[in-house]
Amino acid sequence: MSEPVTPFQMVGDADAGICVDGVCALPTPPDPDLVPLLRTNLQVGSAKRAHDWGVGD
Amino acid sequence: MSAPITVDIWSDIACPWCYIGKRKFEAGLAEFEGRDDVEVTYHSYELAPDTPVDYAGTSVDFLVKHKGMPAAQVEQMLGQVTGIAAEVGLDYDFDSVLQTKTLKAHQVLHYAKSQGLQLEYVERLFKAYFEQGKHVGRDEELADLAAEVGLDRDAVLAALASGEFADAVNADIDQARAYGISGVPFFVINGKYGVSGAQAPEAFIGVLEKVRAEETSDV
Numbered sequence A: 001m002s003e004p005v006t007p008f009q010m011v012g013d014a015d016a017g018i019c020v021d022g023v024c025a026l027p028t029p030p031d032p033d034l035v036p037l038l039r040t041n042l043q044v045g046s047a048k049r050a051h052d053w054g055v056g057d
Numbered sequence B: 001m002s003a004p005i006t007v008d009i010w011s012d013i014a015c016p017w018c019y020i021g022k023r024k025f026e027a028g029l030a031e032f033e034g035r036d037d038v039e040v041t042y043h044s045y046e047l048a049p050d051t052p053v054d055y056a057g058t059s060v061d062f063l064v065k066h067k068g069m070p071a072a073q074v075e076q077m078l079g080q081v082t083g084i085a086a087e088v089g090l091d092y093d094f095d096s097v098l099q100t101k102t103l104k105a106h107q108v109l110h111y112a113k114s115q116g117l118q119l120e121y122v123e124r125l126f127k128a129y130f131e132q133g134k135h136v137g138r139d140e141e142l143a144d145l146a147a148e149v150g151l152d153r154d155a156v157l158a159a160l161a162s163g164e165f166a167d168a169v170n171a172d173i174d175q176a177r178a179y180g181i182s183g184v185p186f187f188v189i190n191g192k193y194g195v196s197g198a199q200a201p202e203a204f205i206g207v208l209e210k211v212r213a214e215e216t217s218d219v
Helices: A035-045 A047-053 B018-032 B059-066 B071-087 B103-112 B118-129 B139-148 B155-163 B166-179 B199-217
Strands: A009-011 A019-021 A024-025 B005-011 B036-045 B186-189 B193-196
Touching: A009 B186, A019 B018, A024 B036, A047 B118, B005 B103, B005 B199, B018 B071, B018 B118, B018 B199, B036 B118, B059 B071, B071 B155, B103 B118, B103 B139, B103 B166, B118 B139, B118 B155, B139 B155, B186 B199, B193 B199
Parallel strands: A009 B193, B005 B036
Antiparallel strands: A019 A024, B005 B186, B186 B193
């Protein structure tokens, strides 16, 4: 997951739990059991996040 | 005497990571030596503005019908979030959550801010929503919860009826958009540093200490 593009200096881990567009992604990195869930979340939330998590195209 | 450190938090009552993030931030703040000089302000963000005030269904129903997610995966996700919430002392009960539009709750949060009770009210709203299955989208229930933290119930109802704080809510949402904030919780420390998501307490301690060190070096 990449940091949002904001005017701020971003600090902290990039994979913290966050809610986007009504869907709340899990903070854990992808593992085989969770990939389908993450894919669904990320498709709803952000295609870019899917790419960053390595579960997209 | 040093200037206070400001922490501006964009969050939504219906955001499970926001309540978890609140607890983690508070844990970090508690460990920060200069905690008495930190000013915290909550800002409005509507995570799902298309939610009806009276949604007839569960959290699972909402995500399945409104977000197109498979029920089994939603249940798994909510179960995992519930487990993470428990790790920070929160007792999430998604079976009892009443999905609702949070716009009016945000208006009352601004009223509470004007009365110096915003932090008390935001905590009351989160607890009501995630742990107690209370409705946080209707005037009467919002006023009841406001009264519990010492706000004037009639004044809350009057503020909601007049829409006195609607502009303040919209300004927060517009500001989030201008900042490029795409998800919540989102913390802005002293107008300089951004913290996205429910980060570990150590992340908040680190940035607060960094800000304090910078202030000291500027003197």
